[in-house]
Each structure stands twice: as structure tokens, then as C-alpha cells.
Amino acid sequence: MLDFYSIEDAQPKYVSPKQLTYLGGIEWAEFETAQKARIIEAHLDYYGDFSWSSELVRRKLSALAELNPLPMGKLMAILKKAAAAERGVKAFGD
Numbered sequence: 001m002l003d004f005y006s007i008e009d010a011q012p013k014y015v016s017p018k019q020l021t022y023l024g025g026i027e028w029a030e031f032e033t034a035q036k037a038r039i040i041e042a043h044l045d046y047y048g049d050f051s052w053s054s055e056l057v058r059r060k061l062s063a064l065a066e067l068n069p070l071p072m073g074k075l076m077a078i079l080k081k082a083a084a085a086e087r088g089v090k091a092f093g094d
């Protein structure tokens with residue numbers, strides 16, 4: 001599972017998940033669908049860590065809304081939570 005946590009833009013990117021608020025997670029199939037839709041960048045790894053700023057979260061949420069979001073419903077819910085809190089996200093793969 002790729003787990004997403006809420007992170008402030010000014011917060012250091014190298015933080016432990018224990019210091020962040022959990023937003024939800026996505027499985028491999030949803031990750032792959034989001035990469036094919038170019039919501040998740042092709043160079044990012046399901047088993048790696050990455051972060052998106054609050055601005056990038058808003059842009060990705062807008063792009064998702066223009067697509068059929070059903071196959072990416074969990075990712076959309078995660079991004080909505082982050083956008084509502086005006087925060088970015090930090091993802092940790094396991």
C-alpha cells in the first residue's frame with residue numbers, strides 16, 4: 001500500500017510518518033491507473049517516498065475532476081482532504 005499523510009509546505013520533507021496525519025492509502029492498481037492518467041508522475045515509484053506541495057495537490061485534484069475519477073476514488077478522497085486543510089501530501093510506500 002502507498003500511504004499518504006498531510007504535510008505543511010514549510011515542513012521538512014524528511015519526516016517520519018509518526019509525525020504526520022494519515023490521510024489514506026492506495027493499492028498498486030490505483031497507483032498504476034493514476035500514472036497512466038498522468039496524475040502521478042511516471043518517475044515515481046509505488047514503493048518509494050515522495051511529496052507534493054499544497055499547490056500541486058490542488059492542480060492534481062483539478063486534473064482528476066476532469067477525468068473519470070471512479071478508478072482513482074481513494075486518491076481523489078486523499079487529495080480532497082489535503083486541499084481542504086490547505087496542505088500538501090507525503091507518500092510512503094511499503
